[in-house]
Amino acid sequence: MLKTFRRQPEVLPRTAPEPSVDTVPLPEQIDIADHDPLIGYLLGADGPIEVAKIELESPGLRRLEAAGTHLIVPLVSQGELIGTLNLGRRLSDQPYSTDDRKLLAGLAAQVAPAIRLAQLVAERQAEAEERERIAHELQVAALIQHTLLPQTLPDISGWEVDAYYRPARAVGGDFYDFIALDDGRYVVVIGDVTDKGVPAALVMASCRAILRSVAQQHSDPGVILAKTNEALVADIPPNMFVTCLCAVLDPETSTLRFANAGHNLPYVRTPLGVDELRATGMPLGLMPDMEYEVNEAVLQPGIALVLTSDGLTEAHNRGREMLGFERMKDLLGACTVDSHLLTRILDELDHFTDGAEQEDDITLVVLRHTSSARTSAAAFDSAMELGRFTVPSVPGNERIAMDQVAELVRDTGIAPARLERLSTAVSEATMNAIEHGNQNRSELDVHITVALTNGRLHITVRDHGAVESIPDATTPDLELKLAGLQSPRGWGLFLIEQLVDEVITHGDDDHHAIELVMALEGDS
Amino acid sequence: MTSMPFSWEVIGADDGPVIVLHGDVNSAATAGFEAAHDQLAGLPGPIMLDFADTGYINSTGIALIVGLLAKARAGHRPVAARGLSDHYREIFRITRLSDFMTIHDTDQAGRPA
Numbered sequence: 001m002l003k004t005f006r007r008q009p010e011v012l013p014r015t016a017p018e019p020s021v022d023t024v025p026l027p028e029q030i031d032i033a034d035h036d037p038l039i040g041y042l043l044g045a046d047g048p049i050e051v052a053k054i055e056l057e058s059p060g061l062r063r064l065e066a067a068g069t070h071l072i073v074p075l076v077s078q079g080e081l082i083g084t085l086n087l088g089r090r091l092s093d094q095p096y097s098t099d100d101r102k103l104l105a106g107l108a109a110q111v112a113p114a115i116r117l118a119q120l121v122a123e124r125q126a127e128a129e130e131r132e133r134i135a136h137e138l139q140v141a142a143l144i145q146h147t148l149l150p151q152t153l154p155d156i157s158g159w160e161v162d163a164y165y166r167p168a169r170a171v172g173g174d175f176y177d178f179i180a181l182d183d184g185r186y187v188v189v190i191g192d193v194t195d196k197g198v199p200a201a202l203v204m205a206s207c208r209a210i211l212r213s214v215a216q217q218h219s220d221p222g223v224i225l226a227k228t229n230e231a232l233v234a235d236i237p238p239n240m241f242v243t244c245l246c247a248v249l250d251p252e253t254s255t256l257r258f259a260n261a262g263h264n265l266p267y268v269r270t271p272l273g274v275d276e277l278r279a280t281g282m283p284l285g286l287m288p289d290m291e292y293e294v295n296e297a298v299l300q301p302g303i304a305l306v307l308t309s310d311g312l313t314e315a316h317n318r319g320r321e322m323l324g325f326e327r328m329k330d331l332l333g334a335c336t337v338d339s340h341l342l343t344r345i346l347d348e349l350d351h352f353t354d355g356a357e358q359e360d361d362i363t364l365v366v367l368r369h370t371s372s373a374r375t376s377a378a379a380f381d382s383a384m385e386l387g388r389f390t391v392p393s394v395p396g397n398e399r400i401a402m403d404q405v406a407e408l409v410r411d412t413g414i415a416p417a418r419l420e421r422l423s424t425a426v427s428e429a430t431m432n433a434i435e436h437g438n439q440n441r442s443e444l445d446v447h448i449t450v451a452l453t454n455g456r457l458h459i460t461v462r463d464h465g466a467v468e469s470i471p472d473a474t475t476p477d478l479e480l481k482l483a484g485l486q487s488p489r490g491w492g493l494f495l496i497e498q499l500v501d502e503v504i505t506h507g508d509d510d511h512h513a514i515e516l517v518m519a520l521e522g523d524s
Numbered sequence: 525m526t527s528m529p530f531s532w533e534v535i536g537a538d539d540g541p542v543i544v545l546h547g548d549v550n551s552a553a554t555a556g557f558e559a560a561h562d563q564l565a566g567l568p569g570p571i572m573l574d575f576a577d578t579g580y581i582n583s584t585g586i587a588l589i590v591g592l593l594a595k596a597r598a599g600h601r602p603v604a605a606r607g608l609s610d611h612y613r614e615i616f617r618i619t620r621l622s623d624f625m626t627i628h629d630t631d632q633a634g635r636p637a
Contacts, residue, residue: 395551396527396550396552398582399527399548399580417610417611420611421611421614424582424611424615427580427582428582428583431582431583431584476619478590478619478620478621478623478624481590481594482590482593482594482597482624483594484594484598487587488587488588488590488591488594489583489584489587490587491583491586491587491619492583494619495583495586495615495618495619498618499618
């Protein structure tokens with residue numbers, strides 16, 4: 001009821017001195033506040049009321065009196081006061097008669113629903129116009145973003161570059177960019193502007209332009225971010241800022257120098273797992289005189305750099321669970337590193353969200369180092385995944401795992417005796433995973449990854465061992481076993497430790513993994 | 525290396541019975557080891573295990589050999605092995621089985637050299 005008054009101010013006709021239609025002045029609009037006691041009074045009134053007879057401390061009443069109002073006729077529709085008819089004195093200066101009041105009351109009863117209907121139509125029309133305005137604004141924002149994102153991806157020898165951008169319904173301010181430098185290096189940028197819609201898109205456009213300009217003069221990622229911050233902080237609207245990761249890739253040396261202005265940490269997917277690249281720095285546009293830590297990583301062949309926006313890590317599923325950083329790492333770790341890595345990540349993400357509405361833009365950039373030179377395996381100084389596979393948890397499948405690993409490492413140049421030792425260790429580790437980790441449940445797989453790093457093979461055997469952790473290996477006491485005082489079993493972990501160069505165990509709440517490390521050459 | 529099902533045979537000889545093992549020595553060999561041991565009862569003398577036709581021995585297989593060795597030692601019967609590849613000779617050394625049973629050098633046919 002009061003809302004009607006707030007949104008639709010009353011139109012109160014000033015009493016005309018002359019009856020001529022031509023000389024009636026425009027009505028004076030008088031607003032009555034929601035909390036004015038006059039509103040409640042009029043709602044309870046039964047027909048027209050003389051202003052002089054109302055005893056109220058009411059600002060609205062004083063304003064009506066000042067406007068020359070003599071009689072107020074409340075307009076009530078469905079219990080809601082939607083307006084009033086305000087009349088001055090009769091031209092004859094005679095009081096309003098009983099018939100006059102009845103006529104006015106009847107008129108009010110007829111007019112009030114019609115005015116209410118007109119008000120509702122006007123409100124709906126205003127809402128529709130607002131929706132249309134927002135939709136148009138989002139179209140403009142989306143257009144700005146699409147126009148400014150790279151239309152083609154850089155062709156970098158020995159590297160695969162892939163990028164993806166999926167806007168949310170309310171377009172945000174995600175962006176990414178590749179800037180080729182004259183010396184063959186590339187500046188790779190991913191950023192996210194706070195806020196959404198046109199304001200975010202405009203800030204994104206400014207930030208991108210500044211970054212491009214600065215990168216032509218400076219190739220240090222820390223300097224690029226610092227200079228961009230200085231330019232941005234002067235003009236960015238209040239309460240807005242930009243998170244941004246800036247990296248400079250040298251494709252020849254595989255070196256990545258990077259600085260981070262409060263953006264999601266970049267992930268490095270290696271054959272052995274997932275690492276994060278850390279460098280500290282404040283978001284752009286918050287404060288002047290910022291400095292940005294610069295760190296360096298070497299992306300060897302087989303390694304992929306994965307840059308994300310928070311729309312990915314903050315994606316929710318139907319149960320309102322957020323993906324989060326840890327799940328993101330797990331998701332990434334579950335993806336094979338190949339030319340389909342980006343698609344695999346998105347598939348895993350879609351699997352997690354299960355059709356839940358996307359609330360923020362999702363941006364993903366993947367750079368995978370593909371070149372390799374396996375001319376001398378022993379001297380091969382890099383990390384490379386040779387393969388991965390699974391076997392169901394069925395006794396006897398350890399032989400399959402053993403044979404597949406042997407096949408995968410066949411061309412590495414591993415000494416035959418060392419291969420036999422490794423094979424037996426793989427067999428034992430897989431058997432443990434089947435029997436103990438997965439409890440011989442055939443529906444659970446044992447996951448095996450084979451990688452080569454710096455002339456050393458890394459075989460990771462992973463199970464779903466939430467039941468018990470992998471115990472430390474102990475040396476079996478053969479005398480006790482032969483005397484019947486100890487079980488003849490219990491050789492598996494001991495053999496593994498004796499046969500390979502190093503054994504590393506990993507684990508979390510859902511998985512246990514044993515990593516067998518074996519140099520290609522060494523004492524047999 | 526192809527997986528091979530386990531089988532066995534006991535051969536009587538002047539210098540004691542020979543258990544000839546074929547295929548993979550793993551959990552699938554459990555019943556075979558027990559049956560082979562039962563056959564030894566009527567064949568006195570030292571026991572020879574012939575591994576020349578085995579390609580794969582896992583930790584469960586080691587446990588079976590330990591069990592058989594324990595029973596033989598309880599009956600004061602020496603146990604020897606032949607036909608082991610270099611890899612499994614190393615396994616027997618690591619597990620110290622070679623401290624409790626004689627390991628014979630083997631020619632390519634798996635016979636004692």
